[in-house]
Amino acid sequence: MPAQTPNAVVSVAVVADGLPAAVRAKAVIAVSLSLLLALLDYAIANVALPEIAQDLQASSSASIWVVNAYQLASFVSLLPLAALGARVGYARLCLFGVVLFMASSVGCAMSTSLLFLSIARAAQGLAGACILSVNTALIRFIYPHAELGRGLALNTVIVGVGLALGPTVAGLVLAVATWPWLFWINIPLGALTLFLGYASLPRVAAHGSMPDALGALLCVIAFTALGLGADGLAHGANWSVQLILLAAGGAALMALTRRESGLAHPILPVDLLRAPAFCVAFLTGLIGYVASNFFIISMPFTLHQDYGWSATATGLLMTSWAFGLITSSTMTRRLSDRVPASVISSAGLLLTAVGFVALRLLPDHPGAFSIGSRIFVAAFGFGLFQVPNNRAMMFGAPAGREGGASGMVQVSRQGGQTLGAIAVAATLRIAAPNGGLECLDAAAACAALAAVLSASRLVRKRSRAASA
The missing domain is CATH 1.20.5 (Single alpha-helices involved in coiled-coils or other helix-helix interfaces)
Structure with missing residues (x-):
């Protein structure tokens, strides 16, 4: 392998089977920090909404746009940015996202009205989409093929850490400072990410034309x-x-x-769905994330309204979900590169469904361990499902389409989360006052459906082997 300079453009052939071990560690840290930057700031803003609403003299309902502006801007720009990343370079778009995130964080911290804050949060969402849209593609070129599951598992761990640390970091910051400091802390984290990423992220040769x-x-x-x-x-x-x-x-x-019909690198890569392996993995991911949001959004209402737990206690119990993700993801780092997704993802989703059913059957006065352990089981299964399924999506796309595949991985996640959130809102409105319990039923049903869809890959594989 030819010698490389830290900032040289690395050809596709060189990075096709991963970066050299000496550079890989720095690149992994840079990607992980960029992902944490995007996820942590999304999570910590939720905790500060009451204080933000009071300080900016806004209503509680209006203050929700601090969250919605980020989520909407991120979701709608994912695919265009994924297509752009293939043209300008995945590393370049990721680093631009970090710079934009830092700049928009300054805007958030200095906001004096809800409108200005919401606009700055939308800019943060756009920056987060720059990072998320190419995150999986970067992992694909950082790790060798045989170890891609490790990289995707690490991503899942970072997601769990971000979810777990978000409320905690927000609570610690708000205990000693005002809400703008939730955004000021992004500056040093972003600077460190830029320093490591500029010198280590793989510079894959640009391909395709500029997005239309x-x-x-x-x-x-x-x-x-x-x-x-x-x-x-x-x-x-x-x-x-x-x-x-x-x-x-x-x-x-x-x-x-x-x-875009017939284009080699479309913004909306529906052509990737023509490949059965990619299509099944995408739909499995989409339905799986619908199931997770049925649980994540509705469970706090259930714990508070149906079982009488305080908001603080509910927050602590919900961290069992993040810890379950982290625990299972560390175990699947090696398994996902050895065992087919049709086996691991199906088993994980089935375990998730079992955990949701167990939560639905809680006694009238459950203890903390009874609740937390069942949440942990569901999350453990969900962590088993994510890594191999994402790996199947990346390998289900042809060479040169890593950007589109990376964008579709994020669309399956955010699309499923968005559909889940919408379905929860409808269920809580229609099925009140038992909407929280109905959401658990829906979560279990969606997880079971995703497990069946995932297992269909195993049946198809056996059918092909029998006909060969």
Whole structure:
């Protein structure tokens, strides 16, 4: 292998089977820090909403846009940015995202109105999408093929750490400082990420053409209109307006698909779904994340309203989910590179469904261990599912399409989470006052459905072997 300089452009051939061990460690730390930067800041903002609303003299309902602006901007820009990353370089887009995240964090910290804060949070969401859209593609080129599962498992651990640390970090900061400091702490973390990433991230040679500007606009319009329309229906808003939004989103989606038909690197890579292995992995991930959000969003309501636990106690109990993810992800680092996703992901999703059913069958006055242990079981299974399924998506895409595959991995996650959140809102509104328990039923059903879909890969594999 030829010698490399830290900042040299590394060709696809060189990094096709991973970076050299000496550089890989720094690159892994840089990718992990960038991912933590995007996830941690999303999580800690939720805790500070009451203080932000009071300080900026905004209503509680209006302050939710501090969260929604981040989530919406991130989700709608994922695919255009994934396509852009293939052209300008995955490392370059990731580092640009870190710079933008730092700049928008300054804007958040200096906000004096809810409108300005929401705009700055939307910029943060865009920056987070720059990072998330190429995160999996970078992992693909950092690790050798035989060890890709380790890299994806590490990503899952970072996600769990971000979820677990978010409320804790927010609580510690707010105990000694005001809410703007939740955003000021991003500056040193971002600077460290830039320092490590500039010298170590793989500079894969750019391929494909620049994304079509009109196509990118159609993609943003489609996902924004569909998301807002579905969310409005779930909350019982004026149905005629929401149907117009859904129709506009559907029309934009159809126009985008038709416009990009035949392109080698489309913004919306629906052609990847023609490959059975990729399609099954994508749908399994999408349904699996719907199941997880049915649980994550509704469970705090269930613990508080149905079982009488305080908000503080509920937060502590919910950390069992993050710890379960971390524990199982560390175990699957080696297994996912040796055992097919059809086995590990299916077993993990089935275990998740069992955990949700166990939570649904809690006694009238459960103890903390009874609740926490069942949440841990569900999360442990979910951690088993994520890594091999994401690995199957990345290897299910042809060479040169890593950017599109990376974007679709994130779409399966954020799309599933968004659909789950919308479904929870509708369930809590329609099935009140037992909506929380109904959400657990739906979570178990979705996890079981995803397990069956995942297991179909094993059946298909045996059918091909029998016919060979």
